[in-house]
Amino acid sequence: MGSQMTDAAFETAGTPGAPTDGASLSAHVYDVVAEMLLSGALRPGDRIPLRRLADQLGVSVMPIRAAIGRLAARGALRVEPKRAISVPILSRAEFADLTRNRLHLERWAVSLAAQGGMASAPLRTAEQAFRSALGRDDAQEAVRANKALHFDIYAAAGSPVLMELITIMWLKAGPIINLDLGEQSRRSRHSASLETHGRMVAAILRGDSDAAADALGDDIQSAAEFILSRDILAS
Amino acid sequence: MGSQMTDAAFETAGTPGAPTDGASLSAHVYDVVAEMLLSGALRPGDRIPLRRLADQLGVSVMPIRAAIGRLAARGALRVEPKRAISVPILSRAEFADLTRNRLHLERWAVSLAAQGGMASAPLRTAEQAFRSALGRDDAQEAVRANKALHFDIYAAAGSPVLMELITIMWLKAGPIINLDLGEQSRRSRHSASLETHGRMVAAILRGDSDAAADALGDDIQSAAEFILSRDILAS
DNA sequence: CCCCCGCAACTGTGATCGCAGTTATCAGAC
DNA sequence: GTCTGATAACTGCGATCACAGTTGCGGGGG
Numbered sequence: 030m031g032s033q034m035t036d037a038a039f040e041t042a043g044t045p046g047a048p049t050d051g052a053s054l055s056a057h058v059y060d061v062v063a064e065m066l067l068s069g070a071l072r073p074g075d076r077i078p079l080r081r082l083a084d085q086l087g088v089s090v091m092p093i094r095a096a097i098g099r100l101a102a103r104g105a106l107r108v109e110p111k112r113a114i115s116v117p118i119l120s121r122a123e124f125a126d127l128t129r130n131r132l133h134l135e136r137w138a139v140s141l142a143a144q145g146g147m148a149s150a151p152l153r154t155a156e157q158a159f160r161s162a163l164g165r166d167d168a169q170e171a172v173r174a175n176k177a178l179h180f181d182i183y184a185a186a187g188s189p190v191l192m193e194l195i196t197i198m199w200l201k202a203g204p205i206i207n208l209d210l211g212e213q214s215r216r217s218r219h220s221a222s223l224e225t226h227g228r229m230v231a232a233i234l235r236g237d238s239d240a241a242a243d244a245l246g247d248d249i250q251s252a253a254e255f256i257l258s259r260d261i262l263a264s
Numbered sequence: 265m266g267s268q269m270t271d272a273a274f275e276t277a278g279t280p281g282a283p284t285d286g287a288s289l290s291a292h293v294y295d296v297v298a299e300m301l302l303s304g305a306l307r308p309g310d311r312i313p314l315r316r317l318a319d320q321l322g323v324s325v326m327p328i329r330a331a332i333g334r335l336a337a338r339g340a341l342r343v344e345p346k347r348a349i350s351v352p353i354l355s356r357a358e359f360a361d362l363t364r365n366r367l368h369l370e371r372w373a374v375s376l377a378a379q380g381g382m383a384s385a386p387l388r389t390a391e392q393a394f395r396s397a398l399g400r401d402d403a404q405e406a407v408r409a410n411k412a413l414h415f416d417i418y419a420a421a422g423s424p425v426l427m428e429l430i431t432i433m434w435l436k437a438g439p440i441i442n443l444d445l446g447e448q449s450r451r452s453r454h455s456a457s458l459e460t461h462g463r464m465v466a467a468i469l470r471g472d473s474d475a476a477a478d479a480l481g482d483d484i485q486s487a488a489e490f491i492l493s494r495d496i497l498a499s
Numbered sequence: 500c501c502c503c504c505g506c507a508a509c510t511g512t513g514a515t516c517g518c519a520g521t522t523a524t525c526a527g528a529c
Numbered sequence: 530g531t532c533t534g535a536t537a538a539c540t541g542c543g544a545t546c547a548c549a550g551t552t553g554c555g556g557g558g559g
Contacts (some may be wrong), residue, residue, distance in 0.1 A: 031372075053345060053542070078510065092545045094511085098330050099337035104428060104443060111286060111510055111550045123424070130425040189358070190365040190436075193339065194429050288512070313540065326513045329541080346520045346540055 054092035055209050059099055061086065062093065064104050065118070066200050069172050069207025076113040077106070105200035116204050121262045128253040130197050132246055135179075138195060139229065139245040140238035141186035147233055156230045163219050171219075172207050178226060182233065182245075205262075206252055221251045289323050290330035296321070297331060301340050301351070301435050302405050304442025307317075311348040312341070322461065340435035351439050356497045359440065363488040364400060366433050367481055370414075374480040375473035376421035382468055388418050391465050398454050406470060407442050417468065440497075441487055456486045 062082075065071045083090045101108045107117045113162065119127065155178040162170035163199075183195055229244035256262070300306045314332065318325045332349055335341045354362065360460045365462075388411040397405035411434075418430055462480035491497070 048267050055542080080510080089544045089546090090511090094330070095333050095542085098333045102334035102337035108511075110512070113510060126425045130423060130429065133372060134369075134429075139552085186363060188361050190361045190433070194365065194369075194432070197429070197432070198425070289514080315540080323512045325541090326515090330512085343541080345542070347522090348540060 036108075054088050055095035055099075058082070058088070058092050058096035062096060062100060063105070063200060066100070067176055067203040068169070069117050069204060072204050072208065073116050073118040075116045075204075077115070078113045100200065103200050105197075106202075109182060119201070119205065119262055121257060124253070124256065124262050125192040127198060127202055128249065131195075131202065132249055134191065134195055134198070135183065135249065136242040136246050138183040138188070138191055139189075139233070140242040141188065142182050143233045143236055143238035143241040145187060146236060147182070147185045149234055151181065152178075152230055152233065156226055157229060159226060160223055163223065175222070177199070182229075206255055208256070218227045222248060225251065289327035290334075291329050292319075293321060293323070293331035296333055297335060298340070298435060302337070302411055302438040302442075302485070303404070305442065306351050306441060307439050308351050308353040308369065310351045312350065313348045319333040335435065338432045338435050340432075340438075342373055351358055354435070354436070354440065354497055356492060359488070359491065359497050362433060362437055366430075367484055369426065369430055369433070370418065370484065371477040371481050373418040373421040373426055374468070374475040376423065376426075377417050378471055378473035378476040380420060380422060381471060382417070382420045383499075384469055386416065387413075387468065391461055394461060398458065410457070417464075418438065440491055443491070457483060460486065 062071075063078070071077070077097070079090045079093050082097075083093045086093070097106060097108065097114055100106045101114070104117070105114050109115075130203065155174065159171060159174035159178055162168075162174050183192055186192070225244050225248035228242050232238075232240035232244055297306075297312070306312070312332070314325045314328045317332075320330045321328070330339060335345045336349070339352070354481045389408065394406060394409035394413055397403075397409050415427075418427055421427070452482065460479050460483035463482065464476050467473075467475035467479055
């Protein structure tokens with residue numbers, strides 16, 4: 030496992046080039062790479078040489094270094110002197126710890142969202158987008174829709190700090206959990222996500238924070254157990 | 265409020281110079297500045313010009329930029345183009361959100377530590393160090409001892425991810441909460457910390473996770489209410 | 500087939516320079 | 530005394546270069 034990032038991985042993440050809204054180059058690079066982590070375009074063990082990424086984005090290594098440094102500070106990337114920057118390979122214990130923390134925080138976020146209430150239409154739309162993507166066997170869209178559904182709900186918790194902490198955990202978890210979602214041969218696995226998503230959305234809409242948290246917990250646990258059942262984590 | 269960082273603030277943080285263990289310059293700078301945030305040497309609104317810090321540490325701006333970028337990625341510092349890097353001034357709402365998240369996560373950490381059990385002697389030693397520093401009116405040592413006690417306990421929770429999340433919150437909260445601990449005129453405030461620390465340590469030692477979490481919660485709440493009672497947060 | 504050595508390419512890191520916007524200060528006018 | 534404009538200093542950001550350790554590849558020998 031582990032590979033030099035390919036042009037294909039890069040293109041999946043979005044259009045390269047300068048930011049269009051006056052934001053700094055480094056902020057743009059951060060967004061591009063973060064999205065690659067969250068979307069599964071980057072996988073555990075993948076290497077990201079600074080100069081190669083700079084070439085691909087058409088900038089010098091300076092904004093690359095700045096962005097990579099920020100992602101490393103969030104634990105999403107591993108930086109070792111003289112070696113190419115890489116996406117961390119988590120051990121089973123590390124993954125279990127990450128999952129435990131995700132459960133604790135994301136359950137809380139979902140229950141806050143259910144207590145505060147959410148509008149029905151956007152939530153149903155987000156849930157349906159995931160269902161639709163799975164129905165079309167569109168793995169990339171499924172990853173995007175899964176993230177969108179989760180993050181819409183967490184945003185409704187109304188706590189910017191909590192959102193930031195969850196984002197940090199997702200940056201770490203993204204390359205791993207998206208190995209799961211990105212695979213099209215696990216239809217039973219995906220139907221489990223559909224079921225937990227459905228339960229969670231229904232519970233949120235009726236304001237049942239405990240049931241919402243339980244459904245979300247089942248969603249995370251189900252995915253984690255699948256990951257742990259496979260031989261993709263370090264010992 | 266807000267000032268250019270002074271040589272005094274800098275010296276408080278520790279001895280400048282090259283790292284002695286082969287670590288990168290930027291890692292050393294990170295440690296120095298992080299400690300300044302955690303210890304209260306840096307206060308909300310303080311500015312940290314890159315070149316000035318580079319001069320003081322005897323390095324170029326490159327490792328400074330790398331370290332500052334990482335701290336900014338953790339929300340501990342604010343970076344705006346063309347303006348000096350600064351320590352964020354939190355609004356009341358932001359501080360309340362941070363406190364809420366601290367309560368949620370640190371209570372969990374303390375209860376995990378109490379469930380897992382902790383050795384008595386080092387815990388009593390850490391608690392006594394804080395008590396002793398207050399008794400000597402040594403504000404700096406009190407800050408250090410408070411942090412040491414808390415982090416010893418959180419480390420005993422046995423979750424590296426949780427520890428990282430708590431560290432991120434402390435980096436944000438440090439400059440504010442240490443305004444409190446750093447003040448020697450609030451003796452009644454400090455006796456409240458002694459009381460909550462005592463309760464927390466006793467509860468941990470008898471394995472009572474709920475009581476430990478409650479004591480820690482009172483500790484955080486007490487400090488937060490004091491901060492909110494003063495006019496030092498943005499509106 | 501395996502091991503070792505040499506060399507080139509790769510890699511992050513630190514140093515230096517210059518750019519463009521921001522801030523502070525000073526002088527002059529009212 | 531107050532306001533305005535000019536200028537210098539300040540500021541982060543990006544570009545480029547060089548250093549020193551790491552990795553990969555090819556060739557030769559056992």
